[in-house]
Amino acid sequence: MSPVRLGEVLPDAELIHDRATLEQAIQRLADEIRGDYEGDMPPLFLTVMHGGMPFASQLAFALGERGLDLEFDYLHATRYRGNTSGARLAWLHRPATSLRGRRVLLADDILDEGHTLLAIKRWCEDEGAADVRTAVLAVKIHDRCVEGIEAEYVGVEVPDRYVFGYGMDFQEQGRNLPAIYALKA
Numbered sequence: 001m002s003p004v005r006l007g008e009v010l011p012d013a014e015l016i017h018d019r020a021t022l023e024q025a026i027q028r029l030a031d032e033i034r035g036d037y038e039g040d041m042p043p044l045f046l047t048v049m050h051g052g053m054p055f056a057s058q059l060a061f062a063l064g065e066r067g068l069d070l071e072f073d074y075l076h077a078t079r080y081r082g083n084t085s086g087a088r089l090a091w092l093h094r095p096a097t098s099l100r101g102r103r104v105l106l107a108d109d110i111l112d113e114g115h116t117l118l119a120i121k122r123w124c125e126d127e128g129a130a131d132v133r134t135a136v137l138a139v140k141i142h143d144r145c146v147e148g149i150e151a152e153y154v155g156v157e158v159p160d161r162y163v164f165g166y167g168m169d170f171q172e173q174g175r176n177l178p179a180i181y182a183l184k185a
């Protein structure tokens with residue numbers, strides 16, 4: 001079945017957060033995070049691909065501007081794979097850097113039902129990370145989130161609808177839109 005093209009849904013989509021709002025939220029997050037990380041060893045900054053990439057880049061620069069150095073690595077765990085509902089989590093890439101004894105800061109685009117970040121967090125702990133914290137650009141507001149996961153740093157809230165843009169995809173399209181939209185209700 002051929003995918004629905006972005007151009008067919010974008011005109012009817014609702015703008016939820018514009019670029020300025022998201023950039024402002026990222027600056028605020030950087031202030032919060034900066035205050036929580038002191039010491040010589042830079043935190044290991046793990047971007048959750050693909051969706052976390054734009055947010056992680058912006059956040060990393062904002063933290064650099066505030067004098068917090070970061071060591072970069074990334075991972076890719078996906079359970080949506082271009083669909084609008086989640087399935088079993090598939091690990092496509094794990095970080096090459098050892099996590100043993102490290103402070104880990106995960107950066108992802110959205111905390112929705114929480115399965116992805118819970119599994120990633122547990123894996124980081126199993127790998128011996130000293131501390132694992134999570135920064136997400138957006139959290140979706142509903143009561144279906146799994147127990148045991150909460151993001152320490154949250155940029156914005158989004159409604160309980162399928163959202164896309166700023167890293168999040170609509171059928172693997174629209175990730176580089178510089179704002180967050182929701183599909184027409």
Ligand SMILES: O=P(O)(O)OC[C@H]1O[C@H](OP(=O)(O)OP(=O)(O)O)[C@H](O)[C@@H]1O
Pocket residue numbers: 048049050051052077078079080081082086108109110111112113114115116117169
């Ligand atoms: O809280 P959850 O319900 O588990 O959903 C959140 C996850 O889903 C998305 O990833 P996706 O599986 O779409 O992979 P992608 O980033 O490669 O698109 C998003 O980037 C989060 O990692």
Ligand code: HPA
Pocket residue numbers: 080110112113161162163164168169
């Ligand atoms: O609403 C969403 N949009 C894009 N990706 C997602 N991953 C979980 N929820 C979503």
